[in-house]
Amino acid sequence: MTEIITPRDTRMKRIIGHVKGKEPGPVLVFFGGVHGNEPSGIQALEHVFKELNRDPLPVKGNIYGIAGNIPALLQKKRYLDRDLNRIWLKEEIREMEEGTPKNVTSEDQQMLAILEVIRDLLTAHQEPFYFIDFHTTSSKTLPFITINDAMINRKFARQFPVPIILGIEEYLEGPVLNYINEYGYVAVGFESGQHASEEAKINSIAFFWLCLVNSGALAGESLKQYKNCLQQLKQSAANNRSFYEITERYAIEPQDSYTMEPGFESFELVPKGTTLASHNGKTVATTKKGILFMPLYQKQGAEGFFMIKRIPKWILGISSLLRKVKADYLLASLPGVSWKDKSKSQLIVNLRVARYYSKAIFHLLGYRNRTLDSEHLLIKNREKVARNELYKDAPWF
Structure with a gap:
């Protein structure tokens, strides 16, 4: 019981x-x-x-x-x-x-x-x-x-x-x-x-x-x-x-005037040039075709909408394999990339040196970035703190 x-x-x-x-x-x-x-x-x-x-x-x-x-x-x-x-x-x-x-x-x-x-x-x-x-x-x-x-x-x-x-x-x-x-x-x-x-x-x-x-x-x-x-x-x-990845966030401030055009839905494919909203009296339109995500139809909120893209299964498979063999340690050997500290859970990316590195490389290995300043990114690996051992007997692991 x-x-x-x-x-x-x-x-x-x-x-x-x-x-x-x-x-x-x-x-x-x-x-x-x-x-x-x-x-x-x-x-x-x-x-x-x-x-x-x-x-x-x-x-x-x-x-x-x-x-x-x-x-x-x-x-x-x-x-x-x-x-x-x-x-x-x-x-x-x-x-x-x-x-x-x-x-x-x-x-x-x-x-x-x-x-x-x-x-x-x-x-x-x-x-x-x-x-x-x-x-x-x-x-x-x-x-x-x-x-x-x-x-x-x-x-x-x-x-x-x-x-x-x-x-x-x-x-x-x-x-x-x-x-x-x-x-x-x-x-x-x-x-x-x-x-x-x-x-x-x-x-x-x-x-x-x-x-x-x-x-x-x-x-x-x-x-x-x-x-x-x-x-x-x-x-x-x-x-x-499917798996999707956020590619864009359209930010708004509390004092802004923002009105989404009616009728949009999440996961809707929108063509280039589609008018999405009015923001402080100016028209907001898509600059390329994409998948719309969480358009804002309420007064409170800091995101007018997001854009997303589908992640192919083969990319997910490569990502899983690279993480399994801990290939992320190779990142620190790239020019312009170094560990933030001895814990080796975060990397500093100098954009003056590494500006051409694709975010997709870091994403494959489980890193997500935060902008520190105009010249540096802080990227952090979620796998470092994951308590995998606790779930090894779970039916899904």
Whole structure:
């Protein structure tokens, strides 16, 4: 028998639910409502824990449901002061914990409360962790997964019949999963559909159940709706299981006037010269054909849209092989490239010397870049911190 632990008032509690299995197993931590205008994740967590209360299943390990930005959820806003999914930065966290922040916002308080829960869970459990962050988008979209590009994230994400997006960490500062990836555990974001749509809620529920099965927390034969969940995501994703890479982010500032042209959807192929939006009175049009991703149809947000491209399977195969043989150590022998420090987890690229090196080379080996200044890039390898040994017995590894 599985022990079910749920609070009385899920709307105001940080821990939406906790299931503790009688047998050891993985620890799954689900986040919902990190953005307050995205209710589907919270609805999915409440639904699944209610189901588990009514009909307990032979779950192994521990399952947690965590509420994100509670004040913003109650007001149905993306955020109140600042985006909770953009402030998970080590330096800011250190300043707040030391009591020296310049200004403490509502989202800062929420972040510290969630961080305390994460740390408590990491202290309480030694088993492999899976962190799953539920989101939705303001535009119509296929459901999709976003990951930081470590092989354990890739391998786990491949178990789900939806598109997978790599490289978003190069374009966004401070998402919660970026911070969690520093611990080396599996961490995936799941975008289930358009805000507040019934399909987004259904997709989130299906993804939750499949996470239990794919992580080994629940045997597939124990879940009567397993095939239905699989079919739901396949159909909603239009049988698209491709990998994609972010190639462009169109940034906007809070004070800007930005209006997306109506009718665009994620994963839509747009020709060169397509008018996408109006930004501060100027027309924004594509300079070449490409695949549109997450066009903005809400007031709050720092990205007007992204562009993506599909990654061929042979590129993914070469990337996997090169990482397996640790070919990244050869990068430091290239002119203009050197290790940042003795840990050999980050490289400094001098663009005056190495300006012709393709980003694709670094991406193949698991490195993602950050611009330090006009002449230098800092590139970091997610594989260095990945705790592969914890997952070697997982069904997907």
